[in-house]
Amino acid sequence: xxxxxVAIAFLPYNTLVVAAGVAAVGCxxxxxxxxxxxxxxxxxxxxxxxxxxxxxxxxLLLTGQRDxxxxxxxxxxxxxxxxxxxxxxxxxxxxxxxxxxxxxxxxSFGLGITLISGMVSRGIPGSGGLERFLLGHTASLTATDAxxxxxxxxxxVLCIVVGLKEATxxxxxPDFAAAAGWPAATLDLVLIAxxxxxxxxxxxxxxxxxxxxxxxIPPAVARQWTERLVPMLVIAGAVGLLSxxxxxxxxxxAVQVPTGPVVVLVATAFLxxxxxxxxxxxxxxxTRSVSGLSSVSLTKTEVGAATPRVMERKL
Amino acid sequence: MPRIVNVVLVLSLVGAAxxxxxxxxxVRVIATTTVxxxxxxxxxxxxxxxxxxxxxxxxxxxxRATPRDIDRLIRxxxxxxxxxxxxxxxxxxxxxIGRKRPFVAVGNAVPKDELLSIGNDLFDPHIWFDAKLWxxxxxxxxxxxxxxxxxxxxxxRQRAEKYSKDLLxxxxxxxxxxxxxxxxxxxxxxxxxxxxYFGRAYGLEVIGVQGTSTESEAGLADMNQLVELVxxxxxxAVFVETSVSDRNVTALIEGAAARGHSVRLGGRLYSxxxxxxxxxxxxxxxxxxxxxxxxxxxxxxxxxxQRIVE
Numbered sequence: 288x289x290x291x292x293v294a295i296a297f298l299p300y301n302t303l304v305v306a307a308g309v310a311a312v313g314c315x316x317x318x319x320x321x322x323x324x325x326x327x328x329x330x331x332x333x334x335x336x337x338x339x340x341x342x343x344x345x346x347l348l349l350t351g352q353r354d355x356x357x358x359x360x361x362x363x364x365x366x367x368x369x370x371x372x373x374x375x376x377x378x379x380x381x382x383x384x385x386x387x388x389x390x391x392x393x394x395s396f397g398l399g400i401t402l403i404s405g406m407v408s409r410g411i412p413g414s415g416g417l418e419r420f421l422l423g424h425t426a427s428l429t430a431t432d433a434x435x436x437x438x439x440x441x442x443x444v445l446c447i448v449v450g451l452k453e454a455t456x457x458x459x460x461p462d463f464a465a466a467a468g469w470p471a472a473t474l475d476l477v478l479i480a481x482x483x484x485x486x487x488x489x490x491x492x493x494x495x496x497x498x499x500x501x502x503x504i505p506p507a508v509a510r511q512w513t514e515r516l517v518p519m520l521v522i523a524g525a526v527g528l529l530s531x532x533x534x535x536x537x538x539x540x541a542v543q544v545p546t547g548p549v550v551v552l553v554a555t556a557f558l559x560x561x562x563x564x565x566x567x568x569x570x571x572x573x574t575r576s577v578s579g580l581s582s583v584s585l586t587k588t589e590v591g592a593a594t595p596r597v598m599e600r601k602l
Numbered sequence: 603m604p605r606i607v608n609v610v611l612v613l614s615l616v617g618a619a620x621x622x623x624x625x626x627x628x629v630r631v632i633a634t635t636t637v638x639x640x641x642x643x644x645x646x647x648x649x650x651x652x653x654x655x656x657x658x659x660x661x662x663x664x665x666r667a668t669p670r671d672i673d674r675l676i677r678x679x680x681x682x683x684x685x686x687x688x689x690x691x692x693x694x695x696x697x698x699i700g701r702k703r704p705f706v707a708v709g710n711a712v713p714k715d716e717l718l719s720i721g722n723d724l725f726d727p728h729i730w731f732d733a734k735l736w737x738x739x740x741x742x743x744x745x746x747x748x749x750x751x752x753x754x755x756x757x758x759r760q761r762a763e764k765y766s767k768d769l770l771x772x773x774x775x776x777x778x779x780x781x782x783x784x785x786x787x788x789x790x791x792x793x794x795x796x797x798x799y800f801g802r803a804y805g806l807e808v809i810g811v812q813g814t815s816t817e818s819e820a821g822l823a824d825m826n827q828l829v830e831l832v833x834x835x836x837x838x839a840v841f842v843e844t845s846v847s848d849r850n851v852t853a854l855i856e857g858a859a860a861r862g863h864s865v866r867l868g869g870r871l872y873s874x875x876x877x878x879x880x881x882x883x884x885x886x887x888x889x890x891x892x893x894x895x896x897x898x899x900x901x902x903x904x905x906x907x908q909r910i911v912e
Contacts, residue, residue: 300857301825355849407656409657425822430856
């Protein structure tokens with residue numbers, strides 16, 4: 288433990304800043320993402336992330352500034368609009384959850400790219416390469432960015448801690464929650480909004496596709512190890528945190544290794560390990576136990592539904 | 603009989619006027635970047651109407667064509683590109699349209715052995731801030747324009763020759779300016795490697811945070827290495843570019859500050875695009891001189907202040 292502390296103290300400044308920022312996001316994304324994965328909404332975050340592009344473009348158009356804070360506020364607003372649309376589509380049409388998510392994701396992304404292309408061809412200063420906002424720039428996080436990421440992460444986790452009972456109810460049995468007189472629809476919206484906030488704020492730290500991985504993989508890992516919610520939240524948070532730290536440190540060991548993708552690869556390593564060796568659900572465990580005797584339910588793991596897209600998207 | 607002569611005379615006059623008015627309508631040229639547009643304008647003068655596909659302050663590595671762009675390209679009399687894969691996402695489109703429309707990539711005019719290789723038969727495309735390399739390019743533009751407008755061939759050739767001479771003069775001028783900076787201070791750190799030819803020509807060591815194209819992402823180890831270098835060599839200033847995000851450079855400054863070395867933002871350099879029309883940086887000559895003054899100002903200001911401290 289002391290060795291670790293000493294090792295961390297000797298890390299270069301930029302590594303420390305990036306590690307702090309990404310670790311905060313990793314931890315909070317794991318905790319909040321747990322509800323997304325349980326609710327089979329793994330891709331809500333992805334939709335929110337891609338919806339930011341519209342807001343980012345509008346923010347630049349209105350203010351003329353390419354400041355991270357300005358762009359983030361714009362992105363957050365448009366992500367919220369997208370989330371509300373998502374909920375409305377589900378409520379007032381017969382479109383299912385996954386289809387509604389896909390619609391919001393692709394439409395908002397298309398709108399964003401159209402806006403940015405239009406701005407570029409009209410020569411609006413600062414609009415060149417704006418779509419790369421979605422790719423993130425992990426290695427160049429500054430202390431201010433890390434502080435922002437940390438604050439939002441803490442607030443996000445606090446929200447979950449305070450509203451644990453409500454969140455659990457809505458995540459597992461929204462119909463029962465509604466029948467019992469809970470404002471289920473509002474709570475659901477709040478939960479989705481939390482995921483969206485987390486993803487949007489995590490964008491500079493990892494990029495759209497990778498931050499989705501941070502919201503999905505740690506809960507999927509945690510699901511392998513436990514059947515209960517609170518341990519799952521803790522494990523997911525820990526896995527997110529460790530993936531972030533491990534990825535950042537690993538990528539700082541060799542030149543020309545992009546940081547964000549390595550974080551996701553470390554998380555994936557946790558996932559593979561868990562799929563293999565986790566008690567009860569792990570493959571090794573299952574092959575060891577006599578077939579037919581163990582009555583462990585194996586079919587409905589969230590893992591299958593939540594296999595993340597870990598490839599870097601080419602824009 | 604005299605009447606017929608008159609008629610013929612009038613007709614021939616009308617014909618001459620018709621010819622003249624045809625010659626007066628300018629050759630419509632589309633250039634890919636503002637840098638290339640400037641080159642065409644210098645060579646063509648009033649006889650061409652040149653437009654740049656990408657506006658000023660736009661990053662050519664990531665620029666994608668819109669349908670309107672394709673329309674503009676198809677309608678142009680001549681398309682002029684930088685080539686050497688500068689227009690990364692446009693290359694394929696340019697090649698396709700280039701088979702049907704007159705097309706010239708000025709980068710091909712530079713002798714291969716003077717280009718900097720970046721591996722795999724690819725070359726660094728940022729040739730324009732080495733005025734001597736760029737002076738190879740006007741003649742190809744003149745040739746292409748002459749084929750379309752053969753009557754003005756002499757005009758184009760003379761202008762191209764004059765512009766090449768101006769560029770060589772500029773080259774000498776810039777060399778002289780850099781002599782004032784001591785050799786060990788001549789380090790140029792910018793967001794991406796757009797200044798390697800510039801550095802080679804004028805004796806600056808050039809280090810880019812991001813690599814030759816803006817499409818690659820800097821890793822954390824690259825960032826740490828760069829901070830180390832800035833601190834070790836006491837580099838006084840780093841620079842950002844007008845068409846590239848300055849986040850990497852900001853992180854670099856912060857990292858160096860944490861090590862107790864204050865490195866300043868030396869200023870904004872023109873790299874892949876020129877400045878807005880009417881500003882000092884709207885021609886290559888203006889932009890190059892502006893860069894040189896920014897760099898010399900930043901690198902020299904600190905050296906005098908350090909001398910005072912000493």
